[in-house]
Amino acid sequence: MPRLSAPKVLRPKPAKPGQNGNGRAPLTPVEGLAEGGITAVDWIDERTSVSGVTRWVLFRKVPRGTNWYYTLGSATLFAFLNQAVTGVFLAMYYRPDAAGGAYESIRNINDNVFAGQLVHAMHKWGASVMVILIFLHMGRVFFFGAYKYPRELTWVIGVVLLILTLIMAFTGYLLPFDQRSYWASVVGININGSGPFIGPFLSDFIRGGADFNSTTLARFYSIHMLLLPAAIIALIGAHIFLVTKLGTTAPPWLRPDPEDPVVEDLERAPV
Amino acid sequence: MPDRRQAKPKYTADRNIPGAFEGETVTRRRFMVGAANGAGAVAAVAFTLPALGFALAPVFKTPEATWQPIGPPSDFPKDNYVVKVITLVPGLGEAGKSIAYVRTRDPAIDTEPADQYNRWIALSSRCMHLGCPVRWVDAAARFICPCHGGVYNIRGQVAGGPPVRPLDRFYTRLNTATGLVELGPRYSVNSEFRRFSPRDPAEPLDGIGQYLYPARWSTAPLPGS
Numbered sequence: 371m372p373r374l375s376a377p378k379v380l381r382p383k384p385a386k387p388g389q390n391g392n393g394r395a396p397l398t399p400v401e402g403l404a405e406g407g408i409t410a411v412d413w414i415d416e417r418t419s420v421s422g423v424t425r426w427v428l429f430r431k432v433p434r435g436t437n438w439y440y441t442l443g444s445a446t447l448f449a450f451l452n453q454a455v456t457g458v459f460l461a462m463y464y465r466p467d468a469a470g471g472a473y474e475s476i477r478n479i480n481d482n483v484f485a486g487q488l489v490h491a492m493h494k495w496g497a498s499v500m501v502i503l504i505f506l507h508m509g510r511v512f513f514f515g516a517y518k519y520p521r522e523l524t525w526v527i528g529v530v531l532l533i534l535t536l537i538m539a540f541t542g543y544l545l546p547f548d549q550r551s552y553w554a555s556v557v558g559i560n561i562n563g564s565g566p567f568i569g570p571f572l573s574d575f576i577r578g579g580a581d582f583n584s585t586t587l588a589r590f591y592s593i594h595m596l597l598l599p600a601a602i603i604a605l606i607g608a609h610i611f612l613v614t615k616l617g618t619t620a621p622p623w624l625r626p627d628p629e630d631p632v633v634e635d636l637e638r639a640p641v
Numbered sequence: 642m643p644d645r646r647q648a649k650p651k652y653t654a655d656r657n658i659p660g661a662f663e664g665e666t667v668t669r670r671r672f673m674v675g676a677a678n679g680a681g682a683v684a685a686v687a688f689t690l691p692a693l694g695f696a697l698a699p700v701f702k703t704p705e706a707t708w709q710p711i712g713p714p715s716d717f718p719k720d721n722y723v724v725k726v727i728t729l730v731p732g733l734g735e736a737g738k739s740i741a742y743v744r745t746r747d748p749a750i751d752t753e754p755a756d757q758y759n760r761w762i763a764l765s766s767r768c769m770h771l772g773c774p775v776r777w778v779d780a781a782a783r784f785i786c787p788c789h790g791g792v793y794n795i796r797g798q799v800a801g802g803p804p805v806r807p808l809d810r811f812y813t814r815l816n817t818a819t820g821l822v823e824l825g826p827r828y829s830v831n832s833e834f835r836r837f838s839p840r841d842p843a844e845p846l847d848g849i850g851q852y853l854y855p856a857r858w859s860t861a862p863l864p865g866s
Contacts, residue, residue, distance in 0.1 A: 470735065559841075561843065570844065571857060575699070579859055580704075582730070
């Protein structure tokens with residue numbers, strides 16, 4: 371007959387490491403917390419290798435001469451994040467109803483909702499800030515020659531992001547649905563329609579019909595908050611991946627150090 | 642450069658692939674890859690095409706022409722315009738409304754041929770530069786656009802500024818049953834007042850303009866055409 375053992379809870383527990391025998395003092399609460407944190411991070415890292423990715427993204431080498439102009443891309447990214455966060459919360463109160471509900475819901479956000487005016491203003495002014503920053507960023511890349519080989523694709527993606535940002539600005543302008551935004555959109559759609567052959571049909575597509583109608587606002591809203599954000603997030607991901615993979619360029623005014631000849635020069639030099 | 646495709650034997654059996662069938666030209670691995678990718682493509686197209694059609698449908702949808710009463714014939718003088726609020730898009734509240742400037746046709750100034758649809762001249766308030774609303778200024782006998790300075794005379798012809806063609810018009814007719822003037826679909830005119838199906842602003846209709854900016858499916862068919 372096998373010997374019956376006591377239930378698990380009643381059995382004496384083996385001593386924890388550090389409690390006796392191995393010469394280490396018990397962990398202080400702070401050390402315990404740190405150990406716990408390390409354990410949790412290790413658990414995740416073992417399953418995702420996230421620490422390597424983080425090191426690859428954040429702790430990469432940057433060339434000598436890197437300066438404040440190199441922060442314009444990050445600044446644009448943070449302007450976009452501001453738009454994303456404030457936009458998501460504005461969508462909680464906004465109603466894309468062209469028969470008066472859209473304007474009323476914006477009025478409600480501005481007049482009644484706690485901090486509504488602030489969040490609305492952050493989104494409204496943030497849009498202009500983002501457009502300005504993306505142009506400055508493009509100027510920095512252009513004047514520093516940072517679009518050249520091997521970074522052409524990064525530039526092309528950036529141009530697509532610029533166009534998408536401008537479409538965001540155009541579609542977002544209609545949403546408050548006041549006189550200014552209505553007529554600005556009418557004018558904008560008609561400018562687009564003045565393109566020969568496909569212009570008139572493109573205008574019909576944008577409006578969802580021959581005239582500005584009840585689906586036009588819904589279309590703009592859907593493009594503004596579903597279609598374009600998804601595309602922009604995906605392209606920002608590709609853009610940042612390429613920046614991380616290829617590294618950044620040195621400013622054009624930095625010349626190679628004569629003390630540090632490149633390999634070709636060494637090979638050509640008489641031995 | 643040697644052509645490697647030619648060097649490959651046609652039959653898998655000749656390529657020393659284990660388990661090759663007699664007369665087989667495509668390996669089963671290759672076939673499965675193609676089948677799986679093809680099935681994925683079919684599935685993606687199955688939801689993309691209906692969604693695209695759904696979004697594009699309004700471009701191809703032709704509405705019916707509608708007529709709305711705007712008042713008895715005595716409302717409209719020959720030498721000045723009367724403002725009438727009209728509904729362009731029903732169910733859209735204020736945003737679906739617009740105004741038409743209406744007067745009785747005056748053969749002394751309206752030289753385009755008369756027919757049953759222009760006994761009253763009804764002009765759209767939409768500026769033909771970029772679509773802002775023009776207003777009739779009685780003292781100057783001109784339509785003036787607030788946005789970019791377009792000016793039109795009493796016939797709607799461009800008198801100055803950037804507009805590319807005269808103001809659009811609406812068909813009008815007399816409903817003999819009610820005795821009221823009715824306003825029908827909008828139409829565009831070129832500088833000789835030839836009628837065209839309604840175009841958007843900023844699209845000239847003189848010369849090659851009518852070919853550069855073709856008629857759309859999304860506008861109601863014109864009466865009598």
